[in-house]
Amino acid sequence: MIELEQVGYDYGGGALFGDVSLSLPAGSFHFLTGPSGSGKTTLLKLCYGALRPTSGRVSAFDDDIAAANRDDMAKLRRRIGVVHQDCRFLDHIPVADNVALPLTVAGRDLVKEQDNLGDLLDWVGLTERADALPTELSGGERQRAALARAVILSPDVILADEPTGNIDWEMSQRLLRLLIDLNGMGKTVLIASHDLSLIRAAKSEVQARVLRISDNQVQLAGADL
Ligand SMILES: Nc1ncnc2c1ncn2[C@@H]1O[C@H](COP(=O)(O)OP(=O)(O)OP(=O)(O)O)[C@@H](O)[C@H]1O
Numbered sequence: 001m002i003e004l005e006q007v008g009y010d011y012g013g014g015a016l017f018g019d020v021s022l023s024l025p026a027g028s029f030h031f032l033t034g035p036s037g038s039g040k041t042t043l044l045k046l047c048y049g050a051l052r053p054t055s056g057r058v059s060a061f062d063d064d065i066a067a068a069n070r071d072d073m074a075k076l077r078r079r080i081g082v083v084h085q086d087c088r089f090l091d092h093i094p095v096a097d098n099v100a101l102p103l104t105v106a107g108r109d110l111v112k113e114q115d116n117l118g119d120l121l122d123w124v125g126l127t128e129r130a131d132a133l134p135t136e137l138s139g140g141e142r143q144r145a146a147l148a149r150a151v152i153l154s155p156d157v158i159l160a161d162e163p164t165g166n167i168d169w170e171m172s173q174r175l176l177r178l179l180i181d182l183n184g185m186g187k188t189v190l191i192a193s194h195d196l197s198l199i200r201a202a203k204s205e206v207q208a209r210v211l212r213i214s215d216n217q218v219q220l221a222g223a224d225l
Pocket of ligand 1: 011016034035036037038039040041042043194
């Protein structure tokens with residue numbers, strides 16, 4: 001589904017990644033871990049084309065992202081749902097409208113999508129909060145709204161950047177459950193997280209591979225995690 005071949009990346013201050021190769025097959029579940037500043041967000045951005053590699057190749061759904069034009073990128077963004085670390089809501093519009101934003105951008109008929117939106121809000125447990133403003137939500141509610149927005153176009157791949165940062169254990173578990181359920185529906189899931197206890201807890205529930213960034217490389221973590 002998504003493949004990185006000998007990818008290097010440099011923001012300009014020296015190579016953050018030198019030669020990273022990894023593959024996210026269809027239906028797989030991965031964690032990406034590593035210390036703060038090691039490059040988890042950068043790697044996610046490379047996976048969904050927000051950053052182009054300095055060297056090497058990134059392909060998504062068998063197409064080289066470097067060759068993608070504007071239309072191709074728009075299609076790609078519909079197939080890859082991203083849960084951003086900072087959620088990125090429009091604070092002046094209600095939660096339901098924020099969740100529905102990708103539909104608007106994709107030119108979908110919002111009237112026809114009302115059931116879809118309602119089901120999704122229900123699935124993340126935010127039906128009662130649909131009319132609230134994002135600033136009125138708790139941390140866990142924000143993350144669940146961000147997840148709902150990421151999956152409203154029914155993407156094949158979900159990339160979640162620290163989705164359980166700043167939320168308590170119980171809420172982290174609830175969010176993780178939603179991501180595991182999505183994987184159970186056949187979606188490819190990658191979660192960037194520095195929270196090893198969350199990763200350990202998940203491993204008993206889902207067959208997940210853990211990728212670890214260290215020394216500018218991405219390696220498969222062993223069972224010692
Ligand atoms: N736009 C940018 N310009 C220059 N350097 C950047 C930029 N974005 C990130 N960096 C640097 O690249 C490195 C990796 O950042 P990144 O955000 O990918 O790490 P991370 O592992 O996701 O960190 P965290 O866990 O704290 O979110 C850091 O040293 C960061 O300062």
